[in-house]
Amino acid sequence: MTFTDNPSTTSAAHGSTAGAHGSTAAELLTAHDAQVRATVAARMPLTWASHPDGRVLRVTTPHRAFVFSDGLAGASAEEVEGYVERARDFFAERNEAVEWKYYSNDHPRLRGFLGAAGFRPEDEESVVVGRVPDVLDAGQVPEGVTIRPVSERRDLDRIAAMESEVWSQDWAWLADDLADRVAGSPDDIAVLVAEADDAADRAAPTVVAAAWLVVMPGTRFGGLWGGSTLARWRGRGIYRALVAERARIAQAKGLEFLQVDASEDSRPILERLGMFKVATTTPYVWTPQAS
Structure with a gap:
């Protein structure tokens, strides 16, 4: 090739x-x-x-x-x-x-x-990697949490802020990346936020997790990207619920397979849902400074 x-x-x-x-x-x-x-x-x-x-x-x-x-x-x-x-x-x-x-x-x-x-x-x-039908029932949305699709810039900025908190890095670039994908090919991406009334911020519902499905045109695959959850909201089934919701969207789009580059936090969950670890992937990074 x-x-x-x-x-x-x-x-x-x-x-x-x-x-x-x-x-x-x-x-x-x-x-x-x-x-x-x-x-x-x-x-x-x-x-x-x-x-x-x-x-x-x-x-x-x-x-x-x-x-x-x-x-x-x-x-x-x-x-x-x-x-x-x-x-x-x-x-x-x-x-x-x-x-x-x-x-x-x-x-x-x-x-x-x-x-x-x-x-x-x-x-x-x-x-x-797994088949879409195998994860349609991955999990239910926990009580007190709402999952909804988003595409407006203010919501994408809120997702980037949540990711920045999760990873202790500046992820402001993510809002630009998601906005570009939504603008360029809206049928090939579905961005979801999980929101809840958080005691840490009573002014408005807090984005406690986010994830997106990226359709790979010309294939039967969809990528499960994102899937990050604020530390104080983990262990409640939000990640599994986001997997299930994206699987339902993938099924509606006629996809057969779902693929994830999974961390060791999410891999065991995905395997319990019926997906398979098929390989590993490692980013090899070259920088001018390092060289």
Whole structure:
């Protein structure tokens, strides 16, 4: 596979998982690689720009640059090393940090070449995949909490503020990213907030959690993104309720699979709901300062 901006890349991958009912983890991984990883270039937000290099796609965004690959199976060591070094040099010339999205089933030499080129690993996440019908009843909305869809900027800003509190970082950029996605392709994203009357803030309902479903056009997949909950509201089933609500939206859109890059907090919950860990993914980050 070669990365291009041609949407035909999507249709080539579509249909590769026919008859996936009762799928094993291996079958779900095959579906993920064929449909999700193979179609990045054809479904990027309008504010992202692609810079293809054969089997590698370099992407610039308003927030952070990315590198995606098809896994590079069958490539020679020299080819893999060349892809890594060209990506590093491309972003070094731009004086820009970049994240290479590495998967555990990628070329066996890739991780070593990334380290040698100055890319440093961040926290590993689990790639969790499941079928939409299996999580429709993931959980009920707990008493005192309301889940509703949002798209207005003021609500997106409230989500970004909640995420900033959860992660102890400035996530103001998230409101811009969600707004761009909603404006560019409103049918391909569903943003949900969970609100409650919080004793810590009686002036207005508090956004206690948020999550969004991102439809991957040309595939049968939807991505479960977000899913963060304020610390004092965890353990009440809000995360599971958000999974179930997004699964219902996915079903209405005709999707078959859901995919999550899951932390160790959410992975066990998703597996109990009937989803499968099919691989791991690790951000390998290169920065001009570190190099």
